[in-house]
Amino acid sequence: MSEDKIFLQKITNFGRTTALMLGMLALMLGLGYSLFGTTGLIWAGILGVIGLVGSTQLPSQLIMRMQGARPLGAYEAPNLMRVMKQLSERAGLSQMPRLYYIPSGVLNAFATGNKNDPAIAITHGLLNRLSLRELSGVLAHELSHIRNKDLQLKSTVNIILRLTRVFSLTGQLLFFIYLPMALMGQPPFSWVAILLLIFA
Template sequence: MTPNLAHRLTNLAQTVLILAGMAGIAWAVVGLVAGPDLTLILVASTLAGLLLAPSVSRGLLLRGYRARPLRPQDWPAGHALLRDLVARAGLPRAPELWYVPSRIPNAFAMGRPEDSVICVTDGLIRLLSPREMAGVLAHEIAHVANRDLWLMGLADAMSRAVSLASWLGQMLLLVNLPLLIAGVATIPWTLPLVLAFSPTIMALLQLALSRQREYDADRAAAELTGDPAGLASALAKLERRTGRFWEEMFLPGRRIPEPSLLRTHPPTEERIARLRALRQVPHRVAADPLTLHLPPASAPPSPPRFHRSGLWF
């Protein structure tokens, strides 16, 4: 995973600018509501939480998804594929593989390069071919190697802080509205605008960061496998299958119109087009037998639904 210097510098500059913009807005909005002293305390506690408590949040999320570890004897082919990709990526430690008993095809990663987890659902294992699974696992490994999960956690924490400060500020304005009408108190006319629009601006910046990291993870996955067409094929399958689940819930037989501006991931068509534009490197994917022997499930996964944890799977 050695992108050229120009790509690395561009990627770094984009990430720094987006995070700096989010940090500036968060400091201004939270400072307006909480004051500079409390803002410093909140910033310190947020950074401490991101640095010291990743394992706690990871454990809660795994329990929420009813995930269980996938041992090498449960899924030999998956572990062999993961070891090959981790060696190519140069990670200090192979991520743990976990199984989520859900029919929704999905994969996600958590943690840092030194201590990470990759979760795969029953639906994903049964849907993808070995070549496509290699692309998906390489995509998640790229997120871990690039520390995207920490960056997105930081962006999410700042976005949530601004949303909370905006809500509290608007409540304070409503409480003090009689004083404002009577002329006893005054506020700058820009304050209501800042409180109203700052959460939207933060959300758009967070979406921009998420899209940038997804494109870069796709590129890194194609470098790891040497097979961008494999990941492109997996993305096309996932788009068709996950779209079908949501259509059956809300608009049976029809596509759900989704504004591209509000998608956390880039449009799948654009991701596939970028992958197909990359150069194919034959025989990079492990040549060992990779027939996907399905891991044994304790019970057939039930249809997707909302659980008490608030998660949909």
């Protein structure tokens, strides 16, 4: 991929990430205002900015630990480490990603972090079933995500998916609280907030 295309990919990813974060922030502001008025709006804004920005800056080591991964020692896979070093240099990365091992038979690999804190996880299934050449292709693919700054976009999408799932479940729970109170003429909050949560 040419430098121009790489630059364009980075700009595109940045634009998509920013749009997703602004969209989620707007939803949180709407929910905050619908539920608690101006106070809710302010707190939703503060927590939204801190949560969305902070969650994309989590250390790769913490993310890997959450996935049940452990660092892969150089003595365990010396050839793979050598390939990783060569591929990282070709990709122009200032820091070689740390390799992690996941004790799972599933054929999977993923990258996380950023160019200053990159990491790549490989499952037991991949290590056992693929040749070194095939593993090199897998690593090259994951390195391209790091180089093109795809990881922040992927991380933002994952965070938003988790948040919307939580919002939806919360909305369904509040609906059952809201309905009987609304029938008694004492609705605790706006039905708009309930709909926003359920269909988030």
